[in-house]
Every structure is written in C-alpha cells, then in structure tokens.
Amino acid sequence: MREFDLVIVGGGPAGMAAAVSARENGLENIVILERDSELGGILNQCIHNGFGLHTFKEELTGPEYAERYAEKVNSMGIPYETDTMVLNISKDRVVTLLSKGRGVEDIRAKSVILAMGCRERPRGALNIPGYRPQGVYTAGTAQKLVNCEGYLPGKEVVILGSGDIGLIMARRMTLEGAHVAAVAELMPYSSGLKRNIVQCLDDYGIPLLLSHTVVDIKGKEKLEGVVIAQVDSKNAPIAGTEKFYPCDTLLLSCGLIPENELSKNCGVEIDPRTNGPLVDEGLETSIDGVFACGNVLHVHDLVDFVSEESARAGASAAEFVKRGCTADSTEPVKVIPQNGVRYTVPSQIHTAELTGDVHIRFRVTGVFKDCAIVVKAGENELLRRKSRILVPSEMQDIIIRQDKLAEVGEDICVEIEEV
Amino acid sequence: MYDVIIIGGGVTGCAAAAELAKYQLNVCLVEKESDVCEGTSKANSAIVHAGFDAEPDTLKAKLNVRGNAMIAELSKKLDFAFKNNGAMVLCFEEEKLADLEKLCEKGEKNGVAGLEILSGDEARAREPRLSKEVKYALYAPTSGIVCPFEMTLAFAENAYANGVEFRLSTEVTAIDKISDGWKITTDKGEISGRYIFNCAGVYADRIAEMANAGGFRIIPRKGEYMLMDKDAGGTVSHTIFQLPTKMGKGVLVTPTVHGNLLVGPTAEDIDDKENTATTAGGLAEIRAKSALSVEGLPFGKVITGFTGLRAVGDTNDFIINEGAEGFFNAAGIESPGLTSAPAIAEMLREMLSKKTDLSPKTDHIDTREGVVHFAELSREEQNALIAKDPTYGNIVCRCETITEGEIRDAINRPLGAVTLDGVKRRTRAGMGRCQAGFCSPKTILLLAEKLGCGIGGVRKTGREEVQKDA
Structure with missing residues (x-):
C-alpha cells in the first residue's frame, strides 16, 4: 500500500493552496488527487476576470489564477494524480481511489485534507412545479458548456436565483449573443456580490426582479417558457402577479452545497448550517488528522479567501504530522453564532494551544445597516468592528489576536449589534 | 407481413414482446418515442404489489398475484434490480380496523400469502420511524420494489436478442382491416401483420378506436412524486401505504431499489394525455399526507419531483380482450400494471395460441445481461x-x-x-x-x-x- 504524509482530495484552488502551504511547512510526502484531467477545479470554467485582487494584487481570470497555483505546485515538485476519483476515506485514513491506470487502489495517509468543493442546488431540490424539459440547466453546467465546450445552450434566457454564477452567466450568455430577459430572485436581496450585479446585470440592462420566483415551467420536450410571480414576505407567490416569459433556457443559480459525501462516510461531523464539516481553528474536523478547506467547508464568494483558508489547513496538517499524528489534547471552547450571525468557521477553538491569531469567518442572516460585529467571551469583549452594511452575500472575515484568546476559557459568541 | 405487431414500448408491450419471442413468430414492436419505457412505465411507484388491493376475481387480482410470483426469478434471469422488502398498510383510526381487516380478507381471497394485522406498536417495532398515530397495520411480506426502467429494458433487450424488431420514433396514425390481418399506417410508412397487440398505455383507447376494436376510454390519472437523496433512503425499509383517510386516498413512502426514498403519488384524473407537469398543490399534498405515515420526513433532501400518468380504464379492471378479430387489447393497465406485466404477457400469448399454432423456438435465449453496475x-x-x-x-x-x-x-x-x-x-x-x-x-x-x-x-x-x- 502506498503511504503518504498528506493526501489532498481535490486539485482545485483549495487543494493546490493547501499543498503549497503544507510543503512550505515542511511536509515532503504529499499527493493531490484530482478527478478532472487537470488541476484547477471549477476555476477552469470561470473565464471571466476578477480573481486574485487580494492574493496577487491584480485581476486575473479563473484559469490564470489556477495556473499561478499550478505553477507553484509544479515548481515545488508536489506530486498530483489527475483523472483520479476518491471513492472512500476511512476513519483511520485509508483512502480508496479509482483511476484508469491503477484501477481501484487503497493508499494510507497520515493526514487528509478535504478539498472537494461544492455542487449547485438542482431544480428538483427547489421544488419548482412544471414540466422537466430540455433547456433547464444549473448556471455552472451552462458555464461549462459555453466556456469549455463552446456550445451556447439557448438564445432566450431567464435566470432564477442571483447567485454569483448566475450573474456571471447573465453577462456571458449576453456576450455570446443570447438575450437574457430577467434574473428572478426569491429573496428581497441578491445572494450575489454587489460588483457582479453592477457589472453583469446593470451594464447590460438586464432586470433583477427581487422577491420573484419561477412558479411554472412550460414545454414537454423542450423549454417553451417560464411563469414568474412576485412573492410575499413568506416567500409565497402572490396570485395575480404571474407573468409568462417565453424562453428556451432557464438557468438556476439558487445556492451551492458543499460536497461532503466522502466526509460523511468517513464519519466527519457536519454542521447543518453550512453543510460543511465542523472544524476547529486549525480547520481540523471531528476526525483526527482530517482537515477541510475551501467550498467543501463552507461556500465562499472569493477564491482569494479560499486560498488563504486552505493555506492554513495545509499548515495545520503539516503540524499534525510533525507532532507525530497526535490530536490536540486540550479542551476547546465553542464559538457560538447568535443575533444575526448564521454560522461561524471554526465552531471551536483550542485557546490553550494557539500558535497564532485566529480567523473567524461567518455570514449574517439578513441585511444589517450601521451595525457592529461583536465577539465576546462572557463579559470579555474580544473584538468590536463597526460596519456600515453587512449582507448575507458577503462572507465576513475577522481575526482575533492570539494574546486576547490565550486566557479565554468559556464559550465565545459572535453577534451583530445594531447601533 | 409480421405475425404480430405490438403497439407500445412500455412495460406491457415489452413484456409481451419477450414472451412472444419464445415462439417461432415474426414480431415487430412499434413505439412513438425514440426509446422504450417513455410513458407510464418510467414514472410510477416502482412497486411489486402483493395483490391485496384488487377486487377478488378481477383480472387485476389474478394477474397481480401471478406477476408477483414471477418477478423474483425474472429479475435474476433478465438482470434487473428487485428487492422483496415487504409492505405495510397503515390505519390511523381505531374505528377503521374493520376496513383493514376487509383488505386482509380480500388479499387472502386473491391468494396473497403471509398477510397479518399488526398493532401500532408491533408495526413500529418493525419500522421504527412510523408515526405514533398508527393504530394498526396490514403487513404484506410478498410486496417488493423494482427498477421499472431496468425491468422494461430487460424485456425489450431480451425480445430484441430473440429476434423481435423494434421500430422506434414511429407513430401509428391509422389501422385498417385487410383480408389476412391488419394494416398499420405510421408516420414512417405502412406495416402489416396478422395480429395486433394494443399495449399503447394512455393512448390505448385511441389505438383501439382506429381499428374499431375499442368501446372503452382511458383516463390519464396524474400522480406526482418526490424523490429524496440516498441520505434519506434508510428512513423506512418497507413500502408504507395508507388506508384512505379524511384527506382522501393516501400516499406511499417507500425506499427505492437503489436506496433513495420515494413519496407520492397524488391521484388526479385529467384529460391531457401528455400532462406530466408537477404542480405546487400536488407537491404540497404529498408533503402533508406522507407526514401522517412518517413524522419528520426530510423534505430538505428532495432531489427531484416528477409526474406519471396512470392509464386508467373506465371498467374498473384491466381491459384485456380481443376487441376485433385478431386485434388484442391490453388496456387500462394502471396499478398494479408493472407487477402484472409478465402475467399479462402470458395471458396475451395464451389468447394468441387459440388463434394460431405457437411452436417454441429451439434457440431461445432466456437470459439478458444489463449494463454492469x-x-x-x-x-x-x-x-x-x-x-x-x-x-x-x-x-x-x-x-x-x-x-x-x-x-x-x-x-x-x-x-x-x-x-x-x-x-x-x-x-x-x-x-x-x-x-x-x-x-x-x-x-x-x-x-x-x-x-x-x-x-x-x-x-x-x-x-x-x-x-x-x-
């Protein structure tokens, strides 16, 4: 059985950044396992620009951003195996993989980093009534067809959901010659980034219909149109507001789901709020030596944040191996999201054994104006950060200094205070 | 000139094709879609019914029980997924126990083996997630679940391997009596055959009318379903039916043979034979009704919804007859049609044998290998x-x-x-x-x-x- 210090499942931005960091932190015997035929993951189909502003201080396309990391992986001589699917990860870190060349194979890992990314919520999960014709795609599937296969799925388009991929695809389909009639969003606010609404919808005169949803899909074999209706404050369609939009393509951008089937089979505890693993400050899951980062952990808006987070996972895995594969023995404190905070990553912190400052990432539950992010341990306020506006579409990243945490022995609460 | 032309490539037509292919007959199957299994056969509950539901002495009762007995062996020979998981019919009201007992008696009359009435606690002991409201349950050990696509494809591929010709994307537009049989006009030209099997599902009435061999109506009965992720597949292990309640005819909750969880169907008679759209009302009804059987069903794990049309005849039974000289109907094949398919095929063959001599093929292949899983x-x-x-x-x-x-x-x-x-x-x-x-x-x-x-x-x-x- 082949043995590795670190096996990284997934060669997208998370997996690559984790590998680079693990190597920088002294791990030699690493392998990245990638199911596609090249490194890069979903970035390879994201040919628009806007990536890398934080990491490289310049605007790159998705493939360019991926290439920067792939070059690092190559120049550091980190091995990777493409066209390789991980079928199972056991609790004692035996990883079962499948490839054309080696068949089904078990390998042994001292540590594992989960970096499988996420998938899009499909139409069926949205319970949209109507027929099931050709012409209904998740935005990412359409993106793959347009950008990688050179095939435009349709000419007259409606988009449901204002997630970032949907917004990007509104512009992409327009540039390819299609007409995008509207983007309907169930919520009273968009789930996409402000800059994408401006650059992908406003600039092209594409209407964003907030508090609207698709209530019927017409066309038995091929899509003929959709009915869009306004919804009330309980998200129920309002009778009389229905409008028919003839279209041959419906794109869905209604949420991303971390892809944790391997994690669950391994016994990793999942946070129902993120659908990702519960992790500590080192991004270690409930299984010793198994770490998670990137969109498999929680869905990010910016790849730059993925890279930063994944570098921390890589460093933690290296430390775990160097420590002789023993788990942190100290008792952690919990991090509790409350009052306007939907979740936090991490969900617990080993305050007694910190080796640096601690990032806490979270999303808010709604739109908050003129407010403050407050982090407290009992009466002890660890951080207070004022904010003009907080929206659910933007992940928040706060850093708590190590010296402030060192003495903390009780649960830490993260909340939004309206000023 | 074919010996037999089968109209319809659903499970009934394909099972009939596989049955006829055992004999020295020249058989052709005509299907309007580009694939077999495109109508009722692809969108149903996928249950191998035990046979307690049908009225005694009806074709439904006889063919259901016979079909149920055949499917386990067929699933091995023809390589399709089948599991004998047993079923329960839930009773939520003390005073409805008599109805449950009647159902049990009906099943026994139909020849269903092993039926027993369980108390609510006994039922929950075997199926822990059942609602506390369950007072009694009828347990049917011979009930099963099957992959309806694989089953239909298995019959079709076996028929093909034994020489049946398949004409797909071919729609029948007219049927005329000719001296030695029937002439069928399609959008791809004319075909003639000595005998016709009408296995046209929701369109069986129109096909029969074309040949003046009908006199019955097929009413499409819409059934909406929700399918859940395999994560939820272990919620129940038996197929869980309901006795009719104040909310009307019940819905089922069942694992599928591939490990998903299926809930539904609604039952709405409609006119449009193509209306396979789901509706907000239908999906809401499934949620409400299924919650009676199992509390806390994980509707967040729904991965898709779909609608099937049951081909309901206006006679309250399967319509299997010789509607005109040499023209056989297998119509009104609603539930338990999937279970009954191999038995219907036998019955059609039996009817044909009274018209013409059937000699078995010596080189018949009785197995089929599916796509490897x-x-x-x-x-x-x-x-x-x-x-x-x-x-x-x-x-x-x-x-x-x-x-x-x-x-x-x-x-x-x-x-x-x-x-x-x-x-x-x-x-x-x-x-x-x-x-x-x-x-x-x-x-x-x-x-x-x-x-x-x-x-x-x-x-x-x-x-x-x-x-x-x-």
Whole structure:
C-alpha cells in the first residue's frame, strides 16, 4: 500500500493552496488527487476576470489564477494524480481511489485534507412545479458548456436565483449573443456580490426582479417558457402577479452545497448550517488528522479567501504530522453564532494551544445597516468592528489576536449589534 | 407481413414482446418515442404489489398475484434490480380496523400469502420511524420494489436478442382491416401483420378506436412524486401505504431499489394525455399526507419531483380482450400494471395460441445481461473490468459512481440510449443528488460521438430521430 504524509482530495484552488502551504511547512510526502484531467477545479470554467485582487494584487481570470497555483505546485515538485476519483476515506485514513491506470487502489495517509468543493442546488431540490424539459440547466453546467465546450445552450434566457454564477452567466450568455430577459430572485436581496450585479446585470440592462420566483415551467420536450410571480414576505407567490416569459433556457443559480459525501462516510461531523464539516481553528474536523478547506467547508464568494483558508489547513496538517499524528489534547471552547450571525468557521477553538491569531469567518442572516460585529467571551469583549452594511452575500472575515484568546476559557459568541 | 405487431414500448408491450419471442413468430414492436419505457412505465411507484388491493376475481387480482410470483426469478434471469422488502398498510383510526381487516380478507381471497394485522406498536417495532398515530397495520411480506426502467429494458433487450424488431420514433396514425390481418399506417410508412397487440398505455383507447376494436376510454390519472437523496433512503425499509383517510386516498413512502426514498403519488384524473407537469398543490399534498405515515420526513433532501400518468380504464379492471378479430387489447393497465406485466404477457400469448399454432423456438435465449453496475462489484471484479476496458476506471457521474464504461455500454448496446434520459434510465448517470449538473456535459459528448451529431443535436428526451450534423 502506498503511504503518504498528506493526501489532498481535490486539485482545485483549495487543494493546490493547501499543498503549497503544507510543503512550505515542511511536509515532503504529499499527493493531490484530482478527478478532472487537470488541476484547477471549477476555476477552469470561470473565464471571466476578477480573481486574485487580494492574493496577487491584480485581476486575473479563473484559469490564470489556477495556473499561478499550478505553477507553484509544479515548481515545488508536489506530486498530483489527475483523472483520479476518491471513492472512500476511512476513519483511520485509508483512502480508496479509482483511476484508469491503477484501477481501484487503497493508499494510507497520515493526514487528509478535504478539498472537494461544492455542487449547485438542482431544480428538483427547489421544488419548482412544471414540466422537466430540455433547456433547464444549473448556471455552472451552462458555464461549462459555453466556456469549455463552446456550445451556447439557448438564445432566450431567464435566470432564477442571483447567485454569483448566475450573474456571471447573465453577462456571458449576453456576450455570446443570447438575450437574457430577467434574473428572478426569491429573496428581497441578491445572494450575489454587489460588483457582479453592477457589472453583469446593470451594464447590460438586464432586470433583477427581487422577491420573484419561477412558479411554472412550460414545454414537454423542450423549454417553451417560464411563469414568474412576485412573492410575499413568506416567500409565497402572490396570485395575480404571474407573468409568462417565453424562453428556451432557464438557468438556476439558487445556492451551492458543499460536497461532503466522502466526509460523511468517513464519519466527519457536519454542521447543518453550512453543510460543511465542523472544524476547529486549525480547520481540523471531528476526525483526527482530517482537515477541510475551501467550498467543501463552507461556500465562499472569493477564491482569494479560499486560498488563504486552505493555506492554513495545509499548515495545520503539516503540524499534525510533525507532532507525530497526535490530536490536540486540550479542551476547546465553542464559538457560538447568535443575533444575526448564521454560522461561524471554526465552531471551536483550542485557546490553550494557539500558535497564532485566529480567523473567524461567518455570514449574517439578513441585511444589517450601521451595525457592529461583536465577539465576546462572557463579559470579555474580544473584538468590536463597526460596519456600515453587512449582507448575507458577503462572507465576513475577522481575526482575533492570539494574546486576547490565550486566557479565554468559556464559550465565545459572535453577534451583530445594531447601533 | 409480421405475425404480430405490438403497439407500445412500455412495460406491457415489452413484456409481451419477450414472451412472444419464445415462439417461432415474426414480431415487430412499434413505439412513438425514440426509446422504450417513455410513458407510464418510467414514472410510477416502482412497486411489486402483493395483490391485496384488487377486487377478488378481477383480472387485476389474478394477474397481480401471478406477476408477483414471477418477478423474483425474472429479475435474476433478465438482470434487473428487485428487492422483496415487504409492505405495510397503515390505519390511523381505531374505528377503521374493520376496513383493514376487509383488505386482509380480500388479499387472502386473491391468494396473497403471509398477510397479518399488526398493532401500532408491533408495526413500529418493525419500522421504527412510523408515526405514533398508527393504530394498526396490514403487513404484506410478498410486496417488493423494482427498477421499472431496468425491468422494461430487460424485456425489450431480451425480445430484441430473440429476434423481435423494434421500430422506434414511429407513430401509428391509422389501422385498417385487410383480408389476412391488419394494416398499420405510421408516420414512417405502412406495416402489416396478422395480429395486433394494443399495449399503447394512455393512448390505448385511441389505438383501439382506429381499428374499431375499442368501446372503452382511458383516463390519464396524474400522480406526482418526490424523490429524496440516498441520505434519506434508510428512513423506512418497507413500502408504507395508507388506508384512505379524511384527506382522501393516501400516499406511499417507500425506499427505492437503489436506496433513495420515494413519496407520492397524488391521484388526479385529467384529460391531457401528455400532462406530466408537477404542480405546487400536488407537491404540497404529498408533503402533508406522507407526514401522517412518517413524522419528520426530510423534505430538505428532495432531489427531484416528477409526474406519471396512470392509464386508467373506465371498467374498473384491466381491459384485456380481443376487441376485433385478431386485434388484442391490453388496456387500462394502471396499478398494479408493472407487477402484472409478465402475467399479462402470458395471458396475451395464451389468447394468441387459440388463434394460431405457437411452436417454441429451439434457440431461445432466456437470459439478458444489463449494463454492469460498477459500484456494486467487488474490488476484484472492478479491477478485472478496468484491466479489460480502462474506461471503467473513469467516473463520469460522481453522485452515483457511474463510469464512462457503463455509459458507453448503455449507448452502444442494442436498443441503446439515444438521449440523456435514456442514458440515465440505463445507468443512473444523472439520477443522483446533483441531478446531472456535473455529468451531463460529459454524457452529452459521449452521445454526440456515438450519434454523429454536434452537442446541439443531443436531446434530453424526445420523439424524433437524431438529425446527424445538427
């Protein structure tokens, strides 16, 4: 059985950044396992620009951003195996993989980093009534067809959901010659980034219909149109507001789901709020030596944040191996999201054994104006950060200094205070 | 001139084709869609019913019990998924116990073995997630679950291997009596045959009318369903029915043979024989009713909803008769039609044997091998397969662990898939939690390569033949 210090499942931005960091932190015997035929993951189909502003201080396309990391992986001589699917990860870190060349194979890992990314919520999960014709795609599937296969799925388009991929695809389909009639969003606010609404919808005169949803899909074999209706404050369609939009393509951008089937089979505890693993400050899951980062952990808006987070996972895995594969023995404190905070990553912190400052990432539950992010341990306020506006579409990243945490022995609460 | 022309490539028509193919007959099956299993057979509860529901002495009762007894062996010979998981019919009101007892008696009259009435606690002991409101349950150990696509395809492929000719994308437009049989006019030309089997599902009344062999009506009864992720598949292990309640006819909750959880169906009689749309009301009804059987069903794990049309006849029974000289109807094949299919096929063959001599073929093949299910093989078998054909080492559908080799087999085999839905029914690629988001671009390319068309020529489903170079 082949043995590795670190096996990284997934060669997208998370997996690559984790590998680079693990190597920088002294791990030699690493392998990245990638199911596609090249490194890069979903970035390879994201040919628009806007990536890398934080990491490289310049605007790159998705493939360019991926290439920067792939070059690092190559120049550091980190091995990777493409066209390789991980079928199972056991609790004692035996990883079962499948490839054309080696068949089904078990390998042994001292540590594992989960970096499988996420998938899009499909139409069926949205319970949209109507027929099931050709012409209904998740935005990412359409993106793959347009950008990688050179095939435009349709000419007259409606988009449901204002997630970032949907917004990007509104512009992409327009540039390819299609007409995008509207983007309907169930919520009273968009789930996409402000800059994408401006650059992908406003600039092209594409209407964003907030508090609207698709209530019927017409066309038995091929899509003929959709009915869009306004919804009330309980998200129920309002009778009389229905409008028919003839279209041959419906794109869905209604949420991303971390892809944790391997994690669950391994016994990793999942946070129902993120659908990702519960992790500590080192991004270690409930299984010793198994770490998670990137969109498999929680869905990010910016790849730059993925890279930063994944570098921390890589460093933690290296430390775990160097420590002789023993788990942190100290008792952690919990991090509790409350009052306007939907979740936090991490969900617990080993305050007694910190080796640096601690990032806490979270999303808010709604739109908050003129407010403050407050982090407290009992009466002890660890951080207070004022904010003009907080929206659910933007992940928040706060850093708590190590010296402030060192003495903390009780649960830490993260909340939004309206000023 | 064919000996027999079968109209309709659903489970009834395909089972009849496989049955006739045992004899020295020249048989042709005509189907308007581009694949078999495109109507009622693809969208139903996928249950092998025990047979307690039908009125005694009806065709439904007899053929159900007979079909139930045949399917286990057929599933082995013809390689389709079947599991004998048992069923329960739940009773929520003390005063309805008499109804449950009547159902039990009816089943016993029909020859259903092993029926027993359980108390609510006994039922919950066998099926822990059942609602506290369950007072009694009828337990039917012979009930089962099946893959309806594989079952229909298995009959079709076996029939094909034994010489039945399949004319797909061929719609019957007229039927005329001729001196030695029948002439069928289709959109692809004329075909004639000595005998006709009308297995046309929701259209069986129209087909029968064309030949003046009808006098019955088929009312499409719409049934909406929700399918849940395999994560939820273990919620129940039996098929859970309900006695009718104040809310009307009940819905079922059942594991599928592939480990998902299926809830539904609604029951609404409609006029439109093509209306397979789901509705907000229908989906809401399923949620409300299924919650009576099992509390806390994980509706957040729904991966798709779909609608099937049951072909309900206006006689309260299957309509299996010789509607005109040499023209046989197998109509009104609603539930338990899937279970009954092999028994209906036997009955049709029996009726035919009274008209013409049937001599068995000496070289009949009674087995069929389906597309291999890579994920279900042992490690040794998997590696042996990859060594022989490396495309089995490439996963295309990650949710269901379906390999490129399986998809190529589904496309290349006789009566192979020509649409994305065809690939899905044969392999389960795209049937999982992401609902083909990741695999469809890859499957489209494999289909385009085989069909010799561009990406734009590959369809999800459909009647027409593929236009090359589209």
